[in-house]
Amino acid sequence: MYVKCWGARGSIPVSGPQYNRYGGDTACMEIRSCDNDILIVDAGTGIRRLGNQLLKEKRFHYHLLFTHAHWDHLMGFPFFKPIFREGTTIHVFRCPSAEGYAESMITRVMTPPNFPINYSDLKAKILFRDGCPQDFSLGSLHITPIALSHPNGGCGYRFTEKGKSFVFLTDNELGYRHPGGLSFEEYRHFCQDADLLIHDAEYLPEEYGEKIRWGHSAYTDVLRLAMESGVKRLGFFHHNQERSDEAIDAIVDEARLCIRRANKDLECFAVAADMHFDL
Template sequence: MMEIKCWGSRGSIPVSGDQYSKYGGDTTCIEVTARTGETIIIDAGTGIRRLGNSLVERGINKYYLLFTHAHWDHIQGIAFFKPLLSNKVKIMIQNREFLGIYTKDLLNKVMEMPFFPISLIDLKADIKFDTALNNKFNIGSVNIQTIPTCHPGGGLGYKFIEDNKSFVFLTDNELGFDHPGGMGFDGYVQFSQKVDLLFHDGEYTKEEYKQKKNWGHSSIQDVLDLALKANVKKLGLFHLNQDRTDEQMDRIIIDCRAALKKKNSSLECFAVPCDMEIHF
């Protein structure tokens, strides 16, 4: 059984306050646990701090870390990932190129003076950077496929397949504008075809998107169209706008469900909150 837990779904910058208590304020971090027990982490946004505390409590000492891209909200929690301070921990980090800089060098840069007082080499964990964690690969019982995302500077989306169940993660992916390296709307429809679960960037309403086109994020209407054309079973809106309150997000989901009902669609739509767990 594949287990998925969201430790952070907020976009751009972490937020706090009572108005964000339902969906949470931490930025992107997803934990995927394979049937065979491997722990796979997607992105090191601020949510990875809480994930790290949980992994310590659970006594889990080996994990794989993948990245969608290297914008601040997807890497800014790495220095506060507590397991890195333990010599019992082994972590395999995907090593790939981000606009001319590889993951190892990128993390070294963000964890050096004057940005941070402790460098990567000061950490006690056994850290390996692995170029094999790219394109198509397996981690335990999970088969993982990737697709370039449509975002300034590029990025990667992921498909996780285990025992005929599938989960696609496409954050920071703009469906209404073609950035260099993107695969186009039809490419993402094909990649997401008939998946059991899709988490997709849903940063903007239709009206907001008119002012933010080419910023690298999707309108919720475009995401619904993608999910319908791909015959997705469940859709989770992700990369929640930094200013979107719980009440506003609830209203958006009500409107989405009403629109789907008018189309006689069985698609299940929700916004992804911090701490959501899905097992299948």
Template sequence: MSGREYVLFGGDTTCLEIRTADDEIVVVDAGSGIRRLGNRLMDEGRSRLTMLFTHSHWDHILGFPFFKPIYSPSTHIDLFGCPMGQGNVELLLSKTMAAPYFPVPYSALKARIEYKGVCGERLSVGRLRVTSIPLSHPNLGLGYRFEEDGRSFVFLTDNEPAHPHPGGRSAEEYAAFSRGADVLMHDAEYTEADYALTRGWGHSLYTDALDLALRADVGSFFLFHHNQNRSDAALKEMVADCRRLADAAGRPEMGVAAAAQDLEIEL
């Protein structure tokens, strides 16, 4: 999203950076936001990182060819995806650079990229523990829980618990997966009016996402994956409504906000 009505919440498609207590770098998804991240990592001289993917829809992979570290021979990337859910991750990424869609071929990459699978398995990056859960989304996908030193962050984008997509899980299972997290960032793309037309598209009613956060007893809930037509003013209204509903549910202490480009959360 761009334009005057999208200044607060508009911007790039999905790319998250997680820095651990030991200063390890984990990148989640390669939407258009990964371009600016790559520029910063190059400026910082960082050459070792871990990449995870939630799924392979365009808005989560289209930035990969513009990620400068992949053209540097000093870069080493441990790249994780779920072959059963997404197909071969290396093949999928290489297609983003295939002619006639991109002028530089995948074979031109100079980074050392090690492709590894993660399908319901636990993995560790230093002291950071990562667990995954299948998303309820067309063509599947993975949500993640990150835990380190007693702190936890759950990321469930492109998830529709109210509609059972093949391979997905129930709302109760997502609540259990998120239980007690310090931060839950969950897909909250639709209003009731939207959902009348988009049920089954793989995204959540914002009130369903809030309900999941309340049942999971999380510390803070962030609305994520904003609809491209949702203005700043409309998103503020959604956040205010979530705040009212959380207060009415007896959770006035739970943080509620909408995720925004360049948002930083310290745990």
């Protein structure tokens, strides 16, 4: 399983020299299975660059999976160049909800007056297939959904292939249980022994007190989750729009100090645009 981040920023894209290393694009992850199937998770602004890369590779068949319907996870879709090309086929999993949720997410982002080109004018073939709420598969890649603790709901996922596992929990608030969300202990169980966990870590502990119920976690809660669940690698994700590269580095330094003090065997880092992992 190959995993690549095309955007790790939260809430809104940002630009400027203070964001160069971790990037300013919003959420988009790419997973390539051992069978070379391509699964795109979320369509934040990072999907624009991913689309350019896929066209260079002459790859025109993909699968698309959403965590939830908030704007920063959808806004890049109209700028995904393959959708304007005949011969492109995109299979969209019906997630987070089994009913017409995925269809409405995609069509509304290109509904006037939101965008000048209508969804009906796209040249790509976009097909919808069943996904959530049960486990489902894409070839050799097994996908297990879990409810997020986030306003308006959503799904996180555990991707498993050939004994390796990647857990992706963006926009998940560990310090508060939203309607439909789960307990800390249930998320701990879901993450147990994962090879890679990428989790929303938008806030410092002192910031979180003023942002409780906004749907995002303090990095200290995420670190606790990783240490208690025995994951091997932890990546902080959904970086605050005001968080500079240096400020993110400081978070990672403090987290690594906590890991050493706890005598845990855990690799911790902040996820950057273009960072990739081979599992």
